[in-house]
Amino acid sequence: MKFLxxxxxxxxxxGCAGGGGSSHIPVNGGLSYTTSTSTPTYTASxxxxxxxxxxxxxxxxxxxxxxxxYKDGSSVTVEDGLSGTPFLQTTLSGLSIADPNSYVMSSTTxxxxxxxxPDPNGPGFATIFSPAKITLDSPVFYMGKTxxxxxxxxxxxxxxxxxxxxxxxxxxxxxxKGVNILSVDSYAGTGMDFHHGVTTMMITxxxxxxxxxxxxxxxxxxxTLTPTGNVKDGVSxxxxxxxTHMGVVNASIGFSYSGSGLNPSLSSDVATAFDxxxxxxxxxxxxxxxxxxxAVSYLSVxxxxxxxxxxxxxxxxxxxxxxHAFATDTGISSRLLIVGxxxxxxxxxxxxxxASYSNVAGNVSNISDRFLVANGRSPYDTxxxxxxxxxxxxxxxxxxxxxxxxxxxxxxxxxxxxxxxSKSASILLDTARYDTLSCYPNCNPSIYGRGGASISxxxxxxGSLR
Amino acid sequence: xKGILNRVAIALIALAPILAxxxxxxxxxxxxxxxxxxxxxxxxxxxxxxxxxxxSDVTSFDTAGGDYILPSPKNVASAYDSExxxxxxxxxxxxxxxxxxxxxxxxxxxxxxxxxxxxxxxxAEKLSIKRALFLGVNHxxxxxxxxxxxxxxxxxxxxxxxxxxxxxxxxREYWCQNLTAWSEYVPSYPKVYQYAGFRFLKTFD
Numbered sequence: 265m266k267f268l269x270x271x272x273x274x275x276x277x278x279g280c281a282g283g284g285g286s287s288h289i290p291v292n293g294g295l296s297y298t299t300s301t302s303t304p305t306y307t308a309s310x311x312x313x314x315x316x317x318x319x320x321x322x323x324x325x326x327x328x329x330x331x332x333x334y335k336d337g338s339s340v341t342v343e344d345g346l347s348g349t350p351f352l353q354t355t356l357s358g359l360s361i362a363d364p365n366s367y368v369m370s371s372t373t374x375x376x377x378x379x380x381x382p383d384p385n386g387p388g389f390a391t392i393f394s395p396a397k398i399t400l401d402s403p404v405f406y407m408g409k410t411x412x413x414x415x416x417x418x419x420x421x422x423x424x425x426x427x428x429x430x431x432x433x434x435x436x437x438x439x440x441k442g443v444n445i446l447s448v449d450s451y452a453g454t455g456m457d458f459h460h461g462v463t464t465m466m467i468t469x470x471x472x473x474x475x476x477x478x479x480x481x482x483x484x485x486x487x488t489l490t491p492t493g494n495v496k497d498g499v500s501x502x503x504x505x506x507x508t509h510m511g512v513v514n515a516s517i518g519f520s521y522s523g524s525g526l527n528p529s530l531s532s533d534v535a536t537a538f539d540x541x542x543x544x545x546x547x548x549x550x551x552x553x554x555x556x557x558x559a560v561s562y563l564s565v566x567x568x569x570x571x572x573x574x575x576x577x578x579x580x581x582x583x584x585x586x587x588h589a590f591a592t593d594t595g596i597s598s599r600l601l602i603v604g605x606x607x608x609x610x611x612x613x614x615x616x617x618x619a620s621y622s623n624v625a626g627n628v629s630n631i632s633d634r635f636l637v638a639n640g641r642s643p644y645d646t647x648x649x650x651x652x653x654x655x656x657x658x659x660x661x662x663x664x665x666x667x668x669x670x671x672x673x674x675x676x677x678x679x680x681x682x683x684x685x686s687k688s689a690s691i692l693l694d695t696a697r698y699d700t701l702s703c704y705p706n707c708n709p710s711i712y713g714r715g716g717a718s719i720s721x722x723x724x725x726x727g728s729l730r
Numbered sequence: 731x732k733g734i735l736n737r738v739a740i741a742l743i744a745l746a747p748i749l750a751x752x753x754x755x756x757x758x759x760x761x762x763x764x765x766x767x768x769x770x771x772x773x774x775x776x777x778x779x780x781x782x783x784x785x786s787d788v789t790s791f792d793t794a795g796g797d798y799i800l801p802s803p804k805n806v807a808s809a810y811d812s813e814x815x816x817x818x819x820x821x822x823x824x825x826x827x828x829x830x831x832x833x834x835x836x837x838x839x840x841x842x843x844x845x846x847x848x849x850x851x852x853x854a855e856k857l858s859i860k861r862a863l864f865l866g867v868n869h870x871x872x873x874x875x876x877x878x879x880x881x882x883x884x885x886x887x888x889x890x891x892x893x894x895x896x897x898x899x900x901x902r903e904y905w906c907q908n909l910t911a912w913s914e915y916v917p918s919y920p921k922v923y924q925y926a927g928f929r930f931l932k933t934f935d
Contacts, residue, residue: 725896
């Protein structure tokens with residue numbers, strides 16, 4: 265009987281499973297480190313290769329600027345700061361820095377970012393942006409204004425880093441790429457005049473870093489609040505010469521009682537404020553612009569989410585004439601978001617509350633139903649940056665809360681381009697939350713309206729699935 | 731007597747993988763049958779179900795060739811906000827039992843096995859796998875005394891996989907598996923199973 269004996273070779277062209285996810289390469293060769301909340305001890309082995317250490321100091325190798333390209337193709341440059349500047353071991357310990365592969369603090373207190381291999385979906389935000397701020401390696405431009413370091417005009421400015429949920433959106437490729445945001449604000453004059461406009465635009469772009477920015481100047485302290493000049497490119501400040509369809513409009517403009525010597529708690533003064541705005545035509549002007557009834561050269565806002573600051577007079581938003589004008593205009597109201605200010609970014613673990621100056625939602629349903637709250641702080645501290653050489657002072661206001669929501673709207677519209685402006689606004693309203701607010705679980709809708717704007721909730725499915 | 735033993739051996743080899751999924755091991759199996767038939771120089775005149783499975787409620791989806799495609803998830807958390815969860819199990823519930831079968835034919839002389847298979851596919855609300863047909867042939871030739879060379883070819887034809895998105899209240903489309911935006915989803919399915927191979931065999935008296 266013959267029997268089977270030697271099997272010499274088998275080859276095949278069998279089909280195989282495709283794709284299968286990506287692998288992550290350990291940063292810097294998989295160096296390990298120990299996390300501690302007290303006094304972490306770092307040894308030379310935890311530093312990237314090329315670093316030198318002695319008993320007390322650590323010197324970084326020469327590192328060039330790092331450009332990180334996100335999943336959707338947009339990119340951001342973070343710098344190496346003071347490359348090669350030694351820092352103290354005790355600095356790391358004092359700051360409880362858990363991962364010195366990703367960043368360190370230099371001996372001159374400037375953050376000195378270090379990084380490993382880039383994540384294909386974006387940087388490892390949890391480590392790279394763990395410090396409260398990042399410093400850019402070179403100036404950036406808003407409406408033709410040059411934003412630099414305050415201390416060295418050749419360097420870039422320092423910003424607070426975005427919230428974790430924004431970073432998470434970025435790492436998923438949600439940067440607002442391709443969405444056009446128009447910031448209607450003040451860009452003329454000097455000092456605070458253009459700081460206001462640049463700051464609001466800066467906030468939108470720090471939330472939606474991939475969005476295209478545009479500006480329209482209404483002129484600081486203008487009595488008419490009407491547009492000055494044409495729509496401009498938000499980077500160069502040059503007039504745009506072709507019609508641009510805006511996905512989002514941020515309007516951090518409005519009537520100030522405190523600036524006019526009027527008292528919003530007096531009905532007669534409220535009536536006066538409405539008369540002032542009506543007399544100079546501002547309400548009608550902007551209603552007609554935002555509703556599309558008045559054509560503005562090279563501008564289309566007929567399907568834009570309109571984000572309006574609530575005002576800083578600690579009164580009902582219904583007392584702010586432009587809020588009232590927009591909320592009662594059928595061409596705008598379904599796309600309108602009215603934004604009050606909180607004192608910080610709220611989370612479920614670190615709740616926030618309404619800023620004392622912020623207007624509240626009030627009891628007028630067509631306003632309170634479209635009212636959200638967001639962080640009203642500027643994204644920098646005094647001394648962090650200069651605009652065209654003028655040091656910019658940090659500040660707070662609903663003017664700075666509104667552009668955060670405008671940035672959220674841009675993120676939303678990027679990935680769901682089938683949504684019109686009305687639906688986009690409704691999603692942000694329907695997904696707002698109270699559980700990040702200190703009032704929770706007894707939040708008053710006449711104060712907080714629909715609650716804190718939440719980009720993570722807005723990106724997730726709403727309602728039942730089918 | 732020897733002939734009977736050989737026929738029994740071949741039959742046992744042929745029936746060994748019955749009830750097994752028609753995966754890539756199938757090609758080894760039919761090659762064994764082909765070679766056993768050729769070495770014994772017998773025509774076993776067999777038609778046998780070389781592979782047979784019938785599945786109803788599944789926990790995962792596979793191609794007709796047995797390659798894993800996707801799970802059949804139940805509760806899914808949004809990739810953007812883990813507190814947002816949805817029960818998507820109904821979207822992946824299959825409407826009919828799935829039948830997957832390959833018949834082996836050794837009817838055309840020693841060393842030749844013809845394989846014909848059928849997969850009924852799957853139809854769920856958010857995922858479907860079309861019906862597929864398997865065709866294969868294995869043949870073993872004797873090169874010289876005690877030396878054989880076997881060839882085999884096989885391929886599933888059809889079995890196209892398609893998915894549809896979950897849609898929320900605002901008509902936004904999501905991939906049901908992890909609730910990321912449908913526009914972000916790039917399907918990556920296993921290729922249609924096919925094989926071509928050969929095997930060299932030497933026997934000893």
